[in-house]
Amino acid sequence: MADAIGADAIGAAGPVAAPTPHRESGWRRVLRTLLPFIVVAGIWEAVSHSGLFHPRLFPTIEAVAAQFVRLTVSGVLPYHAAGTLTRLAAGFALAAAVGIAIGIVMGRWKLAEDTLLPPVSVAAPIPGIAYAPLFLLWFGPGNASTVLLVAFVSSFPVVFNTWTGVKSVREVWLRSAVAMGAGGWRLFLKVVLPGALPFILTGLRLGLAQAWRILVGVEMLAAVPWGLGWMIFGAREFLNTDVMLAGVAVIGAIGLALEKGVFERLERLTVVRWGMMT
Amino acid sequence: MPYIEVYEVSHAYDTPSGRVAGVVGVSFGIEPSEFLCLVGPSGCGKSTLLNIIAGFLSPTSGEVRIGGRVVTGQGLDRGVVFQDFAQLFPWRTALRNVAFGLEMKGVPKNEREEIAMEQLKLVKLEKFAHAYPHHLSGGMQQRVAIARALAYNPGVLLMDEPFAALDALTRDDMQRLLSDVWRKTHKTVVYVTHNVAEAVFLADRVLVMTPHPGRVKTEIAIRLPRPRDPLSIEFLDCQKELLRHLVEPTPIGKDAPRNGGIA
Amino acid sequence: MSASETARSRYRSLVALAVMAGAYEGLARSGAFPSALLPTLPAVAEALLMGVADGTLLRHAASTLYRVLVGLGLAVLVGVPLGVLMGRLRAVESFVLPLASALMPIPSLAWVPVFILWFGLGNATAIGIVVYAALFPMLLNAWSGVRSVNPLWLRAGGSMGAGPADLFRKVIIPGSSPFIIAGLRQAFMRAWIAVVGAEMLAASDWGLGWVIFDAKEFLKADTMLASLAVIGLLGFAFERWVFGALERATVQRWGMVRAGKG
Ligand SMILES: Nc1ncnc2c1ncn2[C@@H]1O[C@H](COP(=O)(O)OP(=O)(O)OP(=O)(O)O)[C@@H](O)[C@H]1O
Ligand SMILES: [Mg+2]
Numbered sequence: 001m002a003d004a005i006g007a008d009a010i011g012a013a014g015p016v017a018a019p020t021p022h023r024e025s026g027w028r029r030v031l032r033t034l035l036p037f038i039v040v041a042g043i044w045e046a047v048s049h050s051g052l053f054h055p056r057l058f059p060t061i062e063a064v065a066a067q068f069v070r071l072t073v074s075g076v077l078p079y080h081a082a083g084t085l086t087r088l089a090a091g092f093a094l095a096a097a098v099g100i101a102i103g104i105v106m107g108r109w110k111l112a113e114d115t116l117l118p119p120v121s122v123a124a125p126i127p128g129i130a131y132a133p134l135f136l137l138w139f140g141p142g143n144a145s146t147v148l149l150v151a152f153v154s155s156f157p158v159v160f161n162t163w164t165g166v167k168s169v170r171e172v173w174l175r176s177a178v179a180m181g182a183g184g185w186r187l188f189l190k191v192v193l194p195g196a197l198p199f200i201l202t203g204l205r206l207g208l209a210q211a212w213r214i215l216v217g218v219e220m221l222a223a224v225p226w227g228l229g230w231m232i233f234g235a236r237e238f239l240n241t242d243v244m245l246a247g248v249a250v251i252g253a254i255g256l257a258l259e260k261g262v263f264e265r266l267e268r269l270t271v272v273r274w275g276m277m278t
Numbered sequence: 279m280p281y282i283e284v285y286e287v288s289h290a291y292d293t294p295s296g297r298v299a300g301v302v303g304v305s306f307g308i309e310p311s312e313f314l315c316l317v318g319p320s321g322c323g324k325s326t327l328l329n330i331i332a333g334f335l336s337p338t339s340g341e342v343r344i345g346g347r348v349v350t351g352q353g354l355d356r357g358v359v360f361q362d363f364a365q366l367f368p369w370r371t372a373l374r375n376v377a378f379g380l381e382m383k384g385v386p387k388n389e390r391e392e393i394a395m396e397q398l399k400l401v402k403l404e405k406f407a408h409a410y411p412h413h414l415s416g417g418m419q420q421r422v423a424i425a426r427a428l429a430y431n432p433g434v435l436l437m438d439e440p441f442a443a444l445d446a447l448t449r450d451d452m453q454r455l456l457s458d459v460w461r462k463t464h465k466t467v468v469y470v471t472h473n474v475a476e477a478v479f480l481a482d483r484v485l486v487m488t489p490h491p492g493r494v495k496t497e498i499a500i501r502l503p504r505p506r507d508p509l510s511i512e513f514l515d516c517q518k519e520l521l522r523h524l525v526e527p528t529p530i531g532k533d534a535p536r537n538g539g540i541a
Numbered sequence: 542m543s544a545s546e547t548a549r550s551r552y553r554s555l556v557a558l559a560v561m562a563g564a565y566e567g568l569a570r571s572g573a574f575p576s577a578l579l580p581t582l583p584a585v586a587e588a589l590l591m592g593v594a595d596g597t598l599l600r601h602a603a604s605t606l607y608r609v610l611v612g613l614g615l616a617v618l619v620g621v622p623l624g625v626l627m628g629r630l631r632a633v634e635s636f637v638l639p640l641a642s643a644l645m646p647i648p649s650l651a652w653v654p655v656f657i658l659w660f661g662l663g664n665a666t667a668i669g670i671v672v673y674a675a676l677f678p679m680l681l682n683a684w685s686g687v688r689s690v691n692p693l694w695l696r697a698g699g700s701m702g703a704g705p706a707d708l709f710r711k712v713i714i715p716g717s718s719p720f721i722i723a724g725l726r727q728a729f730m731r732a733w734i735a736v737v738g739a740e741m742l743a744a745s746d747w748g749l750g751w752v753i754f755d756a757k758e759f760l761k762a763d764t765m766l767a768s769l770a771v772i773g774l775l776g777f778a779f780e781r782w783v784f785g786a787l788e789r790a791t792v793q794r795w796g797m798v799r800a801g802k803g
Contacts, residue, residue: 002760032635033635033639034639035635035636036636036637036639036640037639037640037643038633039636040640057658057659058659099649108548111553113550114550114553114554115553115554115557116557117554118554118557118558119553119558121562122558123773123775125773125776125777125778125780126769126772126773127730127733127734127737127738127772127776128734129650129734129737129738129741129750130737130749130750130753130768130769130772130797131769132754132755133741133753133754133757133765134753134757134762134765134766134769136757136758137578137762137765138578152608163721212646212648213648213649213650213731213734213795214648214650214738215733216648216650216651217647217650217651217653217738217741217742219744220650220653220654221741221742221754228651229651232651232654232655233653233654233742235654236654236657237659238656241655241658244654244655244658245655246649248647248651248652248655251646251647251648251651252643252644252646252647253646254646255645255646255648256642256643256646257693258646259646304738331558332696332700333700334699334700352696352699352700352702353700353702354701354702356700357700358696358700359703360693360696360697362693364691364693364694365691365693365694365697367694367697367715367716368717368795368796368797369716369718369791369792369797370796378698378701378703378711379701379702382701382702382703382704382707383702410794410795410796411795411796412795412796413796420616426567426697426701427700430701430702531679
């Protein structure tokens with residue numbers, strides 16, 4: 001649905017105007033998507049204006065919007081958001097690099113597989129956030145713990161999927177590549193890696209989702225000086241529900257952008273184009 | 279008076295690219311306990327017609343009456359068997375699949391399982407009563423589907439190419455079995471098929487339809503004694519006649535159906 | 542792969558685990574790190590046994606399980622019918638889907654501070670977070686499940702006299718069960734993360750998450766590791782035995798999904 005709207009927008013921006021009925025149905029679609037939000041916002045407004053709850057606890061949408069604008073203009077919100085994103089990027093990059101490396105090693109060498117699979121399988125079912133206090137204890141509160149924990153947690157899906165992907169590279173591809181004279185590094189770079197790519201991308205995607213799911217919580221626990229998690233958790237002290245909700249909205253927007261912007265694009269550029277995935 | 283009356287029935291499908299005719303102005307009647315076969319080239323509207331009689335589709339114009347009452351939806355007076363093996367509920371054993379209709383009627387458990395067991399005996403599957411569908415072969419699954427459609431004792435059995443996806447040997451067995459079942463139960467049967475030999479083997483009367491958009495072209499009564507011998511001269515003559523009606527160019531149709539329409 | 546090869550990789554795995562445990566033990570005993578931070582394995586085992594023996598660890602585990610199961614139950618009660626309605630009625634789908642897509646990318650833990658203000662510290666907040674975490678997997682899976690129900694089953698059910706209620710209970714729900722069970726698994730995983738996080742943040746005296754967090758204050762890494770083990774074991778047990786058994790008793794037996802490992 002979002003795709004269709006996107007396509008419409010591109011059509012409208014182009015030199016040729018889209019035919020009228022088409023554009024109308026596009027507008028209808030936008031309206032239909034907006035309708036539930038309008039209804040929910042209406043209910044929210046009615047409740048917040050009714051005086052049923054204290055306005056500090058249940059602020060109006062205007063109040064949240066005003067707070068959002070104030071925090072954005074003053075640079076506080078972007079600053080916190082930048083902190084969170086930096087940690088996410090650092091932790092995830094670490095997880096991607098280490099996770100893919102471990103997964104490949106496990107997929108290519110039986111000895112590595114036998115050695116690494118048991119500890120990985122033992123540690124994986126524990127929810128990542130449960131390790132948080134341990135990391136805080138070992139590495140102290142602050143950035144190091146947060147980044148390492150995010151990396152640790154998001155590396156599991158990367159390892160598992162890379163491992164599976166490497167093992168599922170088709171034998172015919174390997175044989176035909178070897179027959180055509182590929183070997184060693186070239187075999188690895190030109191056949192194994194692209195062959196395993198759909199799995200690796202799935203792993204990265206799951207890993208990023210996991211990292212995102214716990215990062216905000218870890219920021220609250222680790223009392224890092226800046227970050228959206230800390231911002232909304234700190235707002236609790238002063239009953240600033242409007243700050244919290246503004247923060248939650250930004251968190252949601254980042255989450256959506258990560259999903260739609262980063263991975264769908266990456267997949268379209270590679271494996272979907274090769275017809276390995278639809 | 280015929281038991282089932284199809285009167286001037288038309289149906290048009292709404293598709294994104296406009297309305298597509300399914301069937302156009304079809305009329306015929308079916309006597310009680312009659313075995314009627316519908317044959318016609320692919321896409322002529324046989325399934326559409328059967329679905330209208332079953333009540334899954336409502337006609338855009340015209341009406342279907344069963345026992346004098348106008349059909350407005352599905353009803354327990356009709357049992358339906360589809361072509362697809364997947365029609366059975368995979369989460370129920372053969373017996374519980376067969377008992378489903380009785381369960382809906384509120385028949386107590388013991389009684390309905392007894393009836394279901396009898397139906398399974400009728401299709402020679404009593405040994406597999408407690409097997410799940412995915413452990414049965416395609417032919418066995420279709421037999422369960424027939425038993426299921428008979429279990430709640432509908433007067434009419436509607437079948438849409440129930441054996442088309444089976445191999446030739448199994449299909450042969452199934453045709454004999456269905457013929458026996460029909461003789462024992464005296465149901466009114468409407469049976470859609472592509473297969474001319476199948477129609478001659480099973481039917482009292484065969485309705486031949488024109489290519490898309492479907493109308494009734496002719497009807498042929500099959501007066502051979504039962505059980506029928508597919509190798510007899512008379513049988514082959516019937517088959518030839520039917521085939522001739524199917525392939526001869528239709529005066530109103532745009533192009534003659536090719537052999538592709540006939541298995 | 543031959544039997545001897547399987548045996549060899551099992552043997553290697555055991556050796557690997559033993560070597561790793563040995564290395565950890567050596568490091569813990571070397572004195573390079575304070576024992577409060579890196580307790581020896583016997584110390585962790587002792588903390589675990591003590592906690593089980595005096596019942597505290599069991600009570601913590603029970604509190605956590607209570608929150609997860611109540612939250613998961615509520616999420617199922619809301620998510621499955623709503624997902625089914627979405628799959629069957631266009632209007633419901635076009636109303637709920639945009640809302641769900643907007644809320645889904647917000648991690649459940651982001652709501653903890655808001656819920657604390659609204660519901661206070663304690664069970665209500667933790668359960669609320671669990672519901673939030675578990676709801677979307679249930680909703681989306683039920684929705685896809687209903688759309689995957691073979692239309693022939695609906696027709697067959699209808700022609701045998703099943704009304705809307707019977708169709709829902711006896712055709713649509715079992716027909717979409719592979720998706721619903723997958724949703725349940727996913728929902729439990731999310732809920733398990735959410736409950737531990739919520740217990741750490743919305744401190745409430747009982748609960749495995751709370752123990753771990755509390756142990757940090759007192760530098761009791763042995764208690765922490767012991768609780769971590771319990772969290773992992775419970776999660777694993779649910780995944781393997783509860784959901785695994787559910788799957789074997791239903792969709793695998795019915796041949797609707799093939800048996801896979803793990
Ligand atoms: N769901 C549908 N939507 C739109 N058009 C349809 C639909 N089902 C059938 N039609 C159209 O109606 C016509 C009749 O279809 P129908 O399925 O009744 O044919 P049929 O005789 O059963 O063919 P076959 O022997 O291949 O099963 C076809 O030409 C098809 O184009
Ligand atoms: Mg058909």
